Amino acid sequence: VFAHIVLAPEDPILGVTVAYNKDQSPVKLNLGVGAYRTEEGKPLVLNVVRKAEQLLVNDQSRVKEYLPITGLADFNKLSAKLIFGDDSPAIQENRVTTVQSLSGTGSLRVGGEFLGKHYHERTIYIPQPTWGNHPKIFTLAGLSVKSYRYYNPQTKGLDFEGMLEDLGAAPSGAIVLIHACAHNPTGVDPTVEQWEQIRTLMRSKGLLPFFDSAYQGFASGNLDSDAQPIRMFVADGGELLAAQSYAKNMGLYGERVGALSIVCRNADVASKVESQLKLVIRPMYSSPPLHGASIVATILKDRNMYDEWKVELKSMADRIISMRHQLFDALNSRGIPGDWSHIIKQIGMFTFTGLNPEQVAFMTKEFHIYMTSDGRISMAGLSSSTVPHLADAIHAAVTR
Numbered sequence: 001v002f003a004h005i006v007l008a009p010e011d012p013i014l015g016v017t018v019a020y021n022k023d024q025s026p027v028k029l030n031l032g033v034g035a036y037r038t039e040e041g042k043p044l045v046l047n048v049v050r051k052a053e054q055l056l057v058n059d060q061s062r063v064k065e066y067l068p069i070t071g072l073a074d075f076n077k078l079s080a081k082l083i084f085g086d087d088s089p090a091i092q093e094n095r096v097t098t099v100q101s102l103s104g105t106g107s108l109r110v111g112g113e114f115l116g117k118h119y120h121e122r123t124i125y126i127p128q129p130t131w132g133n134h135p136k137i138f139t140l141a142g143l144s145v146k147s148y149r150y151y152n153p154q155t156k157g158l159d160f161e162g163m164l165e166d167l168g169a170a171p172s173g174a175i176v177l178i179h180a181c182a183h184n185p186t187g188v189d190p191t192v193e194q195w196e197q198i199r200t201l202m203r204s205k206g207l208l209p210f211f212d213s214a215y216q217g218f219a220s221g222n223l224d225s226d227a228q229p230i231r232m233f234v235a236d237g238g239e240l241l242a243a244q245s246y247a248k249n250m251g252l253y254g255e256r257v258g259a260l261s262i263v264c265r266n267a268d269v270a271s272k273v274e275s276q277l278k279l280v281i282r283p284m285y286s287s288p289p290l291h292g293a294s295i296v297a298t299i300l301k302d303r304n305m306y307d308e309w310k311v312e313l314k315s316m317a318d319r320i321i322s323m324r325h326q327l328f329d330a331l332n333s334r335g336i337p338g339d340w341s342h343i344i345k346q347i348g349m350f351t352f353t354g355l356n357p358e359q360v361a362f363m364t365k366e367f368h369i370y371m372t373s374d375g376r377i378s379m380a381g382l383s384s385s386t387v388p389h390l391a392d393a394i395h396a397a398v399t400r
């Protein structure tokens with residue numbers, strides 16, 4: 001009965017790793033993965049995460065019962081505080097509902113399904129370009145996906161005019177997906193002044209912000225500044241959605257731990273919204289997993305562990321920033337034509353190099369360097385020892 005089924009294409013991002021794994025070359029380099037690697041190229045489990053896991057294992061009173069549909073209550077409270085700030089007026093007024101979900105992706109999907117069912121305007125605007133999963137998530141959630149201009153390939157920076165024009169032309173009430181920080185794949189974020197203009201425009205048109213926060217603390221090393229755009233939109237008293245992921249900032253990728261928060265007009269609306277979120281979640285996966293959320297809650301509620309996390313988080317962010325500088329210097333020292341300053345200006349895990357698909361294919365074939373065909377490289381996958389190889393490959397690709 002399944003003989004008619006055609007082979008589906010590999011996911012464009014995950015497929016990069018599949019190709020990398022098949023390559024036998026000793027110099028092969030995987031810059032496609034969106035996961036942190038140490039200077040030695042190894043995955044990292046944070047010390048504070050190990051510590052939290054040890055505490056959890058040693059606590060004999062812990063059981064493996066199901067969590068409620070909305071997840072671990074402590075985790076939800078602490079996650080809302082982390083993203084909106086300790087003194088957030090929306091939290092104090094009880095008008096935020098937060099549900100634990102399956103990392104960033106699951107939170108976006110639950111939010112999308114909720115909007116598809118209960119929100120009057122079914123159009124969501126996503127930046128062009130954006131993380132490849134966004135259009136699929138929201139289409140399957142029943143929303144109609146449109147895009148707004150975001151990136152200018154000429155300047156390798158923000159197309160701010162284009163963005164304002166497209167948001168200004170969106171139907172009133174439309175949903176707008178916003179990367180809270182460290183835009184993926186471009187690494188280009190608006191400045192605080194630009195956020196303020198975006199906020200004013202969106203609120204004046206009644207556009208509903210849906211923030212995707214996959215890199216809080218991972219972009220700048222500072223949890224508060226990476227959440228600033230979201231907090232600006234909370235401070236004006238308006239409504240919004242926010243999807244949070246602990247994949248990158250706590251290195252909990254495979255634990256699938258994240259949260260969806262919806263900031264509502266008042267506490268009564270928030271409790272009704274939560275009751276409907278339960279109806280979205282129950283038939284989807286019943287309730288979320290326990291372990292990852294317990295790790296996060298253990299760390300966030302203990303002052304010392306929280307401080308330890310911030311130090312480890314900053315050291316990941318700093319290593320990535322240092323890779324940007326090392327690559328930039330290596331390209332300059334080779335006298336490679338063109339302006340490569342975007343490498344040090346862009347923010348977060350990825351650099352949008354500006355290399356075209358032919359140059360990417362050349363680098364993969366000749367230098368065994370793997371990345372997505374849009375020229376996005378993961379700075380977290382680089383180390384001091386691999387920067388020269390990458391710089392040589394870029395040199396050869398652009399002067400070919």
Ligand code: PMP
Pocket residue numbers: 034102103104105106131179184212214245246247253258
């Ligand atoms: N949003 C963006 C922009 C991302 O880059 C990612 C991870 N690549 C996610 C959401 C979701 O990741 P996860 O589901 O692993 O938390």
